Amino acid sequence: MPPSVTSVTTQADIDREIGALRATGGPQPRLDYPPYRSSTLRHPTQSPVLADPEGAELWAPCFGRQDVADDEADLTIQHAGEPQGSRIVVAGRVTDGDGRPVRNQLVEIWQANAAGRYWHQRDQHPAPLDPNFTGAGRCLTDDDGGYRFTTIQPGPYPWRNHLNAWRPAHIHFSLFGTDFTQRLITQMYFPGDPLFDLDPILQSVTDPKARELLIAGYDHSLTAPEFSLGYRWDIVLTGTHRTPVEAS
């Protein structure tokens, strides 16, 4: 069907759809969430089948110092020059559903630059790339489950879900636990962003208390004078299915 004026979906249309689905899901995102148009043909229609984890599912892959160099946690030193934008520290703890720290485990992040542009062939919107900022980093959690990245405050950016759609600024996070069933990929948002209510990806988590878990807190204790601002974001994974053995 050729595009016509009447077929254009506006933010007001999306707002109505989001409104109609409020509090209809649980603490995880609804996979079937029509306001996020790309989900239409990509969400399963059958309920997931409950399985008792066994074999490899009871363990998580291990990562070590050979996998992740210390300086991969600083996204501002990957090129010859200083990246544009506000330097920030994002730090927090990864714990499991029983409150135990997830130790020595891989955390990966990727994000847009200060102008809201990704270093990715597919992002062609007219905002500048920054030759000094790629926007990907990794670290291993410490013995207390702590992680810490130095990066640049990402910008919000437009996308084509509907007319004049904008994503709130966010950092993508990839996390592992101590068993594979805890695997999580999510997005961290910044406090007070006016785009939260308009964003079908964040609003796919229809429980407001669960959405709050994706929003970092400003933390002045993480700032450095005349250098960087700081945000704290703690992440709770699901519980493990294996009795943990404390490292000696």
Add this chain to the structure above:
Amino acid sequence: MTAPGQTVGPFFHLGLPYAGGPDLVPPGHPDAIRLHGRVLDGDGIGVPDALLELWQAGPDGNVPQSAGSIHRDGWTFTGFGRAATDADGHYTFTTVEPAATDPGRPAFFAVTVFARGLLDRLFTRAYPPAAEVLEDDPFLSALPAGRRATLITTREDRGLRFDIRLQGDGETVFLTYPRQAT
């Protein structure tokens, strides 16, 4: 309270795939097999922006606990791999066939699916086709036959084929585990 998942979005290639990610063993390894297939949407069209993770026991039935999945040394089997789909929705891992971790249980690959348009990851299992074990398995035999078939790989000359249908006819069985809230 557990953090909600969110989609990997369209730009995950920036942060997740890495050199050697799909090769759990080098393609020249004497026991190397290809585990491959397509990720398909509800219209049967290949999903060009999906990412799969593979996690498995080795041919000895042990679950590896060795680091080195990101910077592979070519000799250490870590049991973990990551592969993005191509423009046709096709993915390929080079690996070895897992053995059962427990006597009488069927061997399987644990598979996690991420994609643009998929708001949270999906877990599934890819079982090598070993009829006698699979028929007796309580988990598999509790599934309707048509659905059970979606979890069983097809044996090929040099490996195994496993297509993943996100939606519709032949929709793959996806899993949840006791400690997950949905």
